[in-house]
Amino acid sequence: MNGKIGGIDLAERRIQSDDKHIQNLAAIVGGEHSILYHKEDLIAYDCDGFTLHKHLPKAVVFPKNTEEVAKLVKYCSDNQLPFLARGAGTGLSGGAIPINGEVIISLVRMKRLLNVDLENRRAVVEPGYVNLKLTNSISDKGYYYAPDPSSQYCCTIGGNVAENAGGAHCLKYGVTTNHILGLEVVLPNGEIIEIGKNGILDTPGYDLLGLLTGSEGTLGIVTKIIVRILKKPEAKQTILAYFDKVSDGSQAVSDIISAGIVPAALEMMDKIAIEGVEAAAFPVGHPKDIEAMLLIEVDGISAGINDQINQILDLCKKRNVREVKVAQNEQESNRWWANRKTGFGAMGAISPDYLVQDGVIPRSKLPEVLDRIQKVSEEYGLRIANIFHAGDGNLHPLVLFDARIPGESEKALKAGSACLKVCADAGGTITGEHGVGIEKKEEMRFVFTDEEIMAQTNIREVFNPNNLLNAGKLFPTPARCVEIKKERKVSHERRKVGTT
Numbered sequence: 001m002n003g004k005i006g007g008i009d010l011a012e013r014r015i016q017s018d019d020k021h022i023q024n025l026a027a028i029v030g031g032e033h034s035i036l037y038h039k040e041d042l043i044a045y046d047c048d049g050f051t052l053h054k055h056l057p058k059a060v061v062f063p064k065n066t067e068e069v070a071k072l073v074k075y076c077s078d079n080q081l082p083f084l085a086r087g088a089g090t091g092l093s094g095g096a097i098p099i100n101g102e103v104i105i106s107l108v109r110m111k112r113l114l115n116v117d118l119e120n121r122r123a124v125v126e127p128g129y130v131n132l133k134l135t136n137s138i139s140d141k142g143y144y145y146a147p148d149p150s151s152q153y154c155c156t157i158g159g160n161v162a163e164n165a166g167g168a169h170c171l172k173y174g175v176t177t178n179h180i181l182g183l184e185v186v187l188p189n190g191e192i193i194e195i196g197k198n199g200i201l202d203t204p205g206y207d208l209l210g211l212l213t214g215s216e217g218t219l220g221i222v223t224k225i226i227v228r229i230l231k232k233p234e235a236k237q238t239i240l241a242y243f244d245k246v247s248d249g250s251q252a253v254s255d256i257i258s259a260g261i262v263p264a265a266l267e268m269m270d271k272i273a274i275e276g277v278e279a280a281a282f283p284v285g286h287p288k289d290i291e292a293m294l295l296i297e298v299d300g301i302s303a304g305i306n307d308q309i310n311q312i313l314d315l316c317k318k319r320n321v322r323e324v325k326v327a328q329n330e331q332e333s334n335r336w337w338a339n340r341k342t343g344f345g346a347m348g349a350i351s352p353d354y355l356v357q358d359g360v361i362p363r364s365k366l367p368e369v370l371d372r373i374q375k376v377s378e379e380y381g382l383r384i385a386n387i388f389h390a391g392d393g394n395l396h397p398l399v400l401f402d403a404r405i406p407g408e409s410e411k412a413l414k415a416g417s418a419c420l421k422v423c424a425d426a427g428g429t430i431t432g433e434h435g436v437g438i439e440k441k442e443e444m445r446f447v448f449t450d451e452e453i454m455a456q457t458n459i460r461e462v463f464n465p466n467n468l469l470n471a472g473k474l475f476p477t478p479a480r481c482v483e484i485k486k487e488r489k490v491s492h493e494r495r496k497v498g499t500t
């Protein structure tokens with residue numbers, strides 16, 4: 001391409017680096033339009049949705065197909081260059097942050113829908129294909145793709161596989177791993193493998209599909225994905241319920257599930273979260289003085305829907321609901337969902353910065369856990385809003401802070417960690433869907449022993465022995481890990497010479 005854009009002469013943007021790695025990487029992907037290496041371009045890639053840590057990559061490359069990915073990976077591996085994969089960069093735990101100055105392999109140019117097979121209810125996509133596009137492409141035929149992270153309008157299915165993404169409708173339909181039938185993966189040495197061949201259910205051997213899904217880009221780079229697609233439910237209805245007490249709202253959640261109803265979605269927002277969504281782009285007129293709001297969706301065959309709705313309305317009334325209403329039409333339901341799904345970003349309307357946390361707790365502990373999160377908020381002097389997938393106990397405490405105030409970012413990180421400790425102590429865990437990344441590495445210790453962490457890092461070593469792919473993510477280095485390895489080596493040596 002020649003000429004000028006915004007006063008910049010494009011000819012000047014030809015590879016202008018003496019760095020032989022930049023030149024060689026550029027040669028693999030076909031030249032200057034497929035690589036970024038100038039500092040001003042790299043700044044856009046110094047973090048993902050977790051903005052509290054920043055680091056410049058060495059370069060960002062944009063392969064167009066699996067072969068180019070494999071060549072890039074092999075080049076990095078042969079030349080000891082750290083590298084990582086990146087989708088849309090919406091990850092909230094820092095998984096795509098190049099903390100070791102990695103070469104970022106961006107998958108955004110591999111964004112095709114390769115095949116739709118309605119008969120076998122599956123589709124094949126490239127990793128950079130945006131989640132919501134799949135449903136939009138098959139919706140007119142009566143099908144959809146179930147995993148629906150709130151970021152689905154921009155996040156990629158490759159990123160969803162890496163993070164095992166969830167979403168509002170995962171209560172009834174399961175998270176990403178339940179919808180992945182096959183993967184093509186470039187291993188950290190550049191070899192290409194297929195797992196879950198042809199998307200056939202239950203292949204023999206180890207469950208590598210399960211292992212790769214949710215491995216946060218530490219075992220390989222996903223280059224093709226076979227996903228399950230579902231027939232759209234015959235009918236669905238959305239209900240909104242307002243409560244004066246959080247305890248009543250959370251008790252209603254338990255009552256609904258105990259009654260044997262499995263809503264497609266069961267979401268909750270607290271008072272501060274409501275203040276945020278009502279101040280942002282999609283207000284719907286929630287009362288500002290309520291303590292808790294439930295957004296409930298039921299779906300299924302038309303004949304049973306009204307029974308489910310009536311049961312839910314009764315259960316909410318038994319828990320002193322102030323107001324409960326059923327959406328009058330699809331537009332109203334869509335407005336309620338837009339209000340909820342833009343909930344994280346809405347915090348920007350009431351706070352200069354916010355940190356999203358992601359813990360899981362047993363549903364029955366909801367009131368107790370929310371009380372303890374309130375205490376964390378008081379202890380750190382920071383407001384904490386709560387938006388969560390209440391049906392499956394997946395909390396998102398949003399710590400509001402102002403990074404311009406010295407020390408406040410650090411305080412927010414500590415408050416976020418304290419929220420995760422509350423979840424772990426309540427018998428839950430430290431992430432439901434956003435992954436561990438760099439953000440929650442240390443918090444892994446809240447739920448795993450050194451030995452349990454090591455059992456997992458041993459797996460990473462098998463796939464990624466040189467630790468060049470996304471190093472320093474997902475696991476802390478257990479203090480005892482190095483010692484245990486040394487002990488094992490010594491006893492192994494002793495056995496070899498018969499001196500046990």
Ligand SMILES: Cc1cc2nc3c(=O)[nH]c(=O)nc-3n(C[C@H](O)[C@H](O)[C@H](O)COP(=O)(O)OP(=O)(O)OC[C@H]3O[C@@H](n4cnc5c(N)ncnc54)[C@H](O)[C@@H]3O)c2cc1C
Binds near residue numbers: 087091157222345
């Ligand atoms: C407003 C907002 C709302 C969100 N809501 C939800 C939600 O409801 N549920 C939820 O689960 N998440 C949610 N997220 C988090 C995020 O969108 C998901 O984690 C998503 O799956 C990340 O996809 P991505 O394409 O942006 O991946 P990236 O952020 O680019 O990467 C995430 C991780 O995946 C790895 N990776 C990316 N592509 C590949 C690949 N092809 N092969 C191997 N590894 C790869 C990266 O190395 C990194 O470790 C939200 C984020 C935002 C900003």
